[in-house]
Amino acid sequence: MSVSSLALHVPDNAALNTDPRGNLALLAAMTRGFARSGDFAEMVRAGLQRITERLGAEASSLFLIEPDSREIVCFACHGPVDVTDLRLPWGTGIVGRCIAEDAIQMVRDVRSDPAFAGAEVDAATGFVTRSILVAPLTVGDDQLGAIEIINKISTPGGDHLFSTEDQGLLEALCGAAALAIANMRLTARLVEQERMAREIELAAAIQRSLLPVIADPDFPIHGEMRPMHLVSGDFYDVVTRPDGRLWFCVADVAGKGMNAALLMAKTSSLFRCLSKSAATPGALLAAINAELCETASHGLFVTLACGLYDPADGRLILANAGHEPPLLHDPATGALVSLEAHNPPLGIDPSLVDATAETVLMVRPGQTLYVFTDGVTEASDGEGTMLDVAGVTGLIRACADVPPQARPVALVDAVLAGGRAQRDDVTMLVLARKDGFDA
Amino acid sequence: MSVSVSNRGGAHIVTLAGEIDLQTSPQVRDAVLDSLRQGGAVVIDMGGISYIDSSGVASLVEGFQVARRQGVAFILAAVSPAAMRVLQLARLDKVFAFQPDVDTALAEGI
Numbered sequence: 073m074s075v076s077s078l079a080l081h082v083p084d085n086a087a088l089n090t091d092p093r094g095n096l097a098l099l100a101a102m103t104r105g106f107a108r109s110g111d112f113a114e115m116v117r118a119g120l121q122r123i124t125e126r127l128g129a130e131a132s133s134l135f136l137i138e139p140d141s142r143e144i145v146c147f148a149c150h151g152p153v154d155v156t157d158l159r160l161p162w163g164t165g166i167v168g169r170c171i172a173e174d175a176i177q178m179v180r181d182v183r184s185d186p187a188f189a190g191a192e193v194d195a196a197t198g199f200v201t202r203s204i205l206v207a208p209l210t211v212g213d214d215q216l217g218a219i220e221i222i223n224k225i226s227t228p229g230g231d232h233l234f235s236t237e238d239q240g241l242l243e244a245l246c247g248a249a250a251l252a253i254a255n256m257r258l259t260a261r262l263v264e265q266e267r268m269a270r271e272i273e274l275a276a277a278i279q280r281s282l283l284p285v286i287a288d289p290d291f292p293i294h295g296e297m298r299p300m301h302l303v304s305g306d307f308y309d310v311v312t313r314p315d316g317r318l319w320f321c322v323a324d325v326a327g328k329g330m331n332a333a334l335l336m337a338k339t340s341s342l343f344r345c346l347s348k349s350a351a352t353p354g355a356l357l358a359a360i361n362a363e364l365c366e367t368a369s370h371g372l373f374v375t376l377a378c379g380l381y382d383p384a385d386g387r388l389i390l391a392n393a394g395h396e397p398p399l400l401h402d403p404a405t406g407a408l409v410s411l412e413a414h415n416p417p418l419g420i421d422p423s424l425v426d427a428t429a430e431t432v433l434m435v436r437p438g439q440t441l442y443v444f445t446d447g448v449t450e451a452s453d454g455e456g457t458m459l460d461v462a463g464v465t466g467l468i469r470a471c472a473d474v475p476p477q478a479r480p481v482a483l484v485d486a487v488l489a490g491g492r493a494q495r496d497d498v499t500m501l502v503l504a505r506k507d508g509f510d511a
Numbered sequence: 512m513s514v515s516v517s518n519r520g521g522a523h524i525v526t527l528a529g530e531i532d533l534q535t536s537p538q539v540r541d542a543v544l545d546s547l548r549q550g551g552a553v554v555i556d557m558g559g560i561s562y563i564d565s566s567g568v569a570s571l572v573e574g575f576q577v578a579r580r581q582g583v584a585f586i587l588a589a590v591s592p593a594a595m596r597v598l599q600l601a602r603l604d605k606v607f608a609f610q611p612d613v614d615t616a617l618a619e620g621i
Binding site: 394 | 533536564565566569570571572573574575579593599600601602603604605619
């Protein structure tokens with residue numbers, strides 16, 4: 073708090089609140105000012121100066137209610153004493169009573185009002201508060217604060233007291249100011265939402281860039297990931313080893329939203345990095361688990377199915393940490409084999425993952441392995457009935473003739489067709505071994 | 512979804528019912544962690560759960576992790592078939608301690 077000047081500012085009589093047309097002009101000018109964008113604090117200070125001069129008063133302040141603490145805080149002021157940032161507990165002072173009762177207060181002699189709380193400020197600054205006119209700033213049921221006018225200085229031939237005309241003008245000005253403040257806050261919220269939306273879009277773009285780009289239609293593995301929102305807790309990846317064998321994985325982080333997306337990015341990096349040195353999928357799962365457990369939080373875990381596939385002979389080693397069981401389909405026989413998980417999800421406890429728990433199988437020519445997340449099985453129709461594994465097997469059989477590079481997209485489209493709602497991120501990876509005739 | 516907490520035999524019983532998903536799982540997390548903060552064993556009565564998604568399971572996993580650090584029992588009791596399918600599919604049946612009902616959990620689990 074500082075005393076900028078203790079000299080009394082005596083306004084020009086011509087500007088005083090005696091002419092209704094002048095009042096309307098002031099109200100119009102201030103409404104226009106509030107509607108303009110720009111420095112809101114500066115706009116409020118200029119507005120307070122005009123109100124003060126118009127009412128023939130000595131000082132004025134605009135108080136706002138702080139949402140969390142419910143304290144009443146001076147946002148801006150005009151006059152010889154700067155009380156900006158002065159904080160009053162809820163209900164304190166004449167301004168506090170005005171806000172608590174949501175009613176204008178006109179106190180012509182503060183010494184006779186026990187609620188007056190400015191004695192300390194007066195003592196510290198030498199300012200003398202004599203009379204107060206304070207009106208609430210309210211929009212609908214939303215209480216924002218109050219504008220307080222201090223010390224009527226003079227009226228031509230008047231009594232140095234605030235009048236009912238002053239009261240009416242202040243109430244009208246408070247209406248315009250309250251709307252301006254509500255608009256300013258709404259704009260600030262929209263700007264913040266816009267900023268967050270841009271950040272999420274950026275995060276989503278980064279996430280998409282973490283997925284592999286497979287342009288070769290003859291490549292054995294293809295995938296599709298469709299987030300429920302912008303960012304995803306799912307991912308899939310494929311890494312080609314120097315010996316020609318392929319690492320692949322499909323993973324699903326518990327939950328949705330930004331925390332799941334961040335853990336997805338971390339797990340994806342770990343998969344890429346640790347697959348370069350891991351000997352087997354089981355060992356890779358154990359290594360990723362150990363890293364995730366070091367920084368686990370909020371119980372977030374990752375289900376992950378990964379494999380090491382040799383396109384030369386179809387040999388596949390699978391390891392599965394709590395993930396939806398992959399399905400091996402043989403169109404020649406119609407058989408669909410479910411390959412169950414052996415380990416619990418990653419990121420729960422370093423001792424829980426058994427590095428030797430693996431499934432070894434040969435993918436014969438014509439057979440296809442489907443690895444997907446529970447967003448596939450949990451897609452539900454209008455009655456809440458989930459697609460489930462039985463529904464997925466039906467779709468796999470129906471899409472068996474779609475070329476492998478187009479099959480993940482076709483399957484995800486089919487999962488989300490028929491009025492089924494997406495309840496989660498949806499990922500589908502297809503590993504197809506060409507049949508013997510065109511291999 | 513409903514969450515209620517009671518005390519029996521020095522243990523906290525957290526009773527869950529209905530659908531536990533992204534919207535409702537924070538309530539489960541709060542109830543589980545509040546109970547663990549007060550000390551003593553925690554039994555989760557899961558008989559009334561009709562659906563639980565991965566965010567709900569994550570709340571239980573966090574409870575398991577905190578209980579393990581504190582050296583107290585954390586038991587899932589009367590797990591409904593719907594919830595058990597989810598836990599078994601993710602092989603979380605290897606992680607949690609289970610009891611058929613709350614009474615057995617209190618008598619034998621803690």
